[in-house]
Amino acid sequence: MPPMPVDRTRRASCEPVPVPHAGEDNAHNECADKFPPNRYPGNDVLVNGKRFDALQVGVRVLWEIKTYQFDTYSDYLRERVIEQQVEEFQEDRNIAEACGYRFVVGVSSAAHKEALIRLDSSLQIVVTGCKR
Numbered sequence: 001m002p003p004m005p006v007d008r009t010r011r012a013s014c015e016p017v018p019v020p021h022a023g024e025d026n027a028h029n030e031c032a033d034k035f036p037p038n039r040y041p042g043n044d045v046l047v048n049g050k051r052f053d054a055l056q057v058g059v060r061v062l063w064e065i066k067t068y069q070f071d072t073y074s075d076y077l078r079e080r081v082i083e084q085q086v087e088e089f090q091e092d093r094n095i096a097e098a099c100g101y102r103f104v105v106g107v108s109s110a111a112h113k114e115a116l117i118r119l120d121s122s123l124q125i126v127v128t129g130c131k132r
Helices: 026-034 075-098 110-119
Strands: 017-020 042-047 050-052 061-065 102-107 125-127
Touching: 017 061, 026 042, 050 061, 050 075, 050 125, 061 075, 075 110, 110 125
Parallel strands: 061 102, 102 125
Antiparallel strands: 017 042, 042 050
């Protein structure tokens, strides 16, 4: 992971810093670049020490994109994934909001969105339709 951007006080910075996409998943990266659309195509964005999949063009909105095929998971796996993701997304949202950004999650299916909303209706979730 690249070094965290710091301000003059040596603390994590709220300034967005483009960094190369972390994953090798081309379908995921393409979705992150095109769906919001991403202000920095080909890059994630580092804000306050956290890597987000995209910073939306023209607005202060950070995105996390999930291209999992959630609909194919067993009930047991769905429950575990959703519990972990809700916790992760709440932390991501707190980081984003502390820097004056909104936070949105993009998921591939309505079933994935519904499962997340069931555990935390305050999350902003958008169905992208992007697939792996």
